[in-house]
Amino acid sequence: MTExxxxxxYFPMPRAEGCPFDPPPPLxxxxxxxxxxxxxxxxxxxxxxxxGHREQRALLADPRVSVDDRLPGFPHxxxxxxxxxxxxxxxxxxxxxxxxxxxxxxxxxxxxxxRVQAMRPVVQKMTEDLLDRMVAGPQPADLVEAxxxxxxxxxxxxxxxxxxEDHEFFxxxxxxxxxxxxxxxxxxxxxxxxxxxxxGLVQKRMAAPQDDVVSxxxxxxxxxxxxxxEAAQMALGLLVAGHETSANMIGLGTLVLLENPDQLALLxxxxxxxxxxxxxxLLRYLGIIHGAQRRIATADIDIAGxxxxxxxxxxxxxxxxxxxxxxxxxxxxxxxxRSAREHHAFxxxxxxxxxxxLARVELQVVFPTIFRRVPALRLATTIDQIRFKxxxxxxxxxxxxxxx
Amino acid sequence: xxxxxxxxxxxGAGQCALAAPEVFDQRDEDGVVVLLxxxxxxxxxxxxxxxxxxxxxxxxxxxxxx
Numbered sequence: 001m002t003e004x005x006x007x008x009x010y011f012p013m014p015r016a017e018g019c020p021f022d023p024p025p026p027l028x029x030x031x032x033x034x035x036x037x038x039x040x041x042x043x044x045x046x047x048x049x050x051x052g053h054r055e056q057r058a059l060l061a062d063p064r065v066s067v068d069d070r071l072p073g074f075p076h077x078x079x080x081x082x083x084x085x086x087x088x089x090x091x092x093x094x095x096x097x098x099x100x101x102x103x104x105x106x107x108x109x110x111x112x113x114x115r116v117q118a119m120r121p122v123v124q125k126m127t128e129d130l131l132d133r134m135v136a137g138p139q140p141a142d143l144v145e146a147x148x149x150x151x152x153x154x155x156x157x158x159x160x161x162x163x164x165e166d167h168e169f170f171x172x173x174x175x176x177x178x179x180x181x182x183x184x185x186x187x188x189x190x191x192x193x194x195x196x197x198x199x200g201l202v203q204k205r206m207a208a209p210q211d212d213v214v215s216x217x218x219x220x221x222x223x224x225x226x227x228x229x230e231a232a233q234m235a236l237g238l239l240v241a242g243h244e245t246s247a248n249m250i251g252l253g254t255l256v257l258l259e260n261p262d263q264l265a266l267l268x269x270x271x272x273x274x275x276x277x278x279x280x281x282l283l284r285y286l287g288i289i290h291g292a293q294r295r296i297a298t299a300d301i302d303i304a305g306x307x308x309x310x311x312x313x314x315x316x317x318x319x320x321x322x323x324x325x326x327x328x329x330x331x332x333x334x335x336x337x338r339s340a341r342e343h344h345a346f347x348x349x350x351x352x353x354x355x356x357x358l359a360r361v362e363l364q365v366v367f368p369t370i371f372r373r374v375p376a377l378r379l380a381t382t383i384d385q386i387r388f389k390x391x392x393x394x395x396x397x398x399x400x401x402x403x404x
Numbered sequence: 405x406x407x408x409x410x411x412x413x414x415x416g417a418g419q420c421a422l423a424a425p426e427v428f429d430q431r432d433e434d435g436v437v438v439l440l441x442x443x444x445x446x447x448x449x450x451x452x453x454x455x456x457x458x459x460x461x462x463x464x465x466x467x468x469x470x
Contacts, residue, residue, distance in 0.1 A: 105416065108416035108435035109435060111418070112416070112435045347460070349461070352415065356417060356419075360422075
């Protein structure tokens with residue numbers, strides 16, 4: 001079937017009532033039989049949606065699948081992204097290898113396993129300080145505001161060299177950028193404000209470098225290797241990707257552990273290796289990247305009995321692939337002792353998350369520390385009262401009221 | 405077990421260095437994989453197979469299984 005039927009479902013779609021941790025049923029019921037299908041998106045187009053784990057791997061490693069969002073027919077997230085795309089310079093997010101490889105290699109140094117492991121004590125101290133402040137305050141507290149959002153924001157701000165005092169400004173602007181309902185005008189304004197801020201910071205560091213990543217980018221501008229616009233884009237990408245995603249994992253992960261006391265008990269007893277393993281399972285199970293990554297075919301591709309034609313849009317929906325029964329046994333069961341290592345929580349292929357090692361360390365520190373420092377932590381509401389981020393590109397909770 | 409890598413394909417995700425640090429390292433300046441030994445020492449085989457399975461760029465190959 002290459003022509004989409006008229007009853008193609010709309011995407012993004014909400015998760016089922018009462019199943020906040022499971023991907024939307026219309027995507028899940030078909031994954032084993034139909035790892036590829038069609039959805040309708042905001043502009044009326046009907047791109048492919050890929051929910052099969054092995055099909056995602058094949059397509060994300062295929063040179064005929066492009067991430068260049070300036071190509072006609074690209075299935076943008078929303079009107080705002082479509083409006084912004086032509087104005088963005090070549091960067092790690094919108095180029096394919098070999099151009100992508102050069103951009104990526106300029107950004108990777110601060111996120112190697114060794115560099116990130118060296119920051120583990122900093123993550124530990126920040127986590128304990130934030131929890132100390134939370135328990136000294138009134139109950140109930142919002143764990144998102146007290147810990148989940150400030151921790152990754154502090155970490156990525158520190159690594160980049162963005163003054164933390166400015167975090168409210170960029171959190172607000174970033175939230176507009178990833179709101180799937182953002183208008184073109186609002187998204188453009190937010191994008192321009194963030195870009196201007198970071199271009200200003202790059203110029204400051206060009207004149208007076210410090211020991212941070214923006215200074216590394218500024219040095220490349222001084223060397224004539226990249227322009228200020230490219231440096232600002234790189235910094236913006238890291239800043240946005242660095243706080244929103246981990247924040248969602250911390251908020252949602254804490255909730256799922258509170259809702260699954262048997263799994264929480266296993267985590268409380270776990271040694272470092274078992275904690276690392278549990279974090280991979282939480283990444284698989286929660287599937288916070290639920291807005292689907294966007295691609296476009298540059299040639300006809302035969303896959304899973306279908307033909308993706310050149311110029312057709314492709315949505316790579318990771319949350320459902322992480323529940324693919326062909327790859328994971330009992331996929332709908334949270335089991336912190338399983339090996340979930342082939343999950344696509346960080347994506348797959350050349351664009352897999354640059355900051356994944358930082359995210360791992362943050363999550364490996366946060367979960368055991370929360371339940372050690374606040375052993376009586378409990379949900380201060382019922383799960384049906386919690387507002388989930390159905391309409392965002394990344395899934396999570398808006399607030400998590402807790403008491404102890 | 406003989407191991408080989410394709411540095412040109414590597415994107416510096418670091419999953420191999422995490423899975424088998426005795427066999428894989430990363431260049432400080434850009435995170436690109438460095439093969440510490442082409443022959444996986446005893447006890448590291450599972451880690452190497454894990455690295456092959458999770459490498460997002462499919463840049464690691466096991467040439468000879470033993």
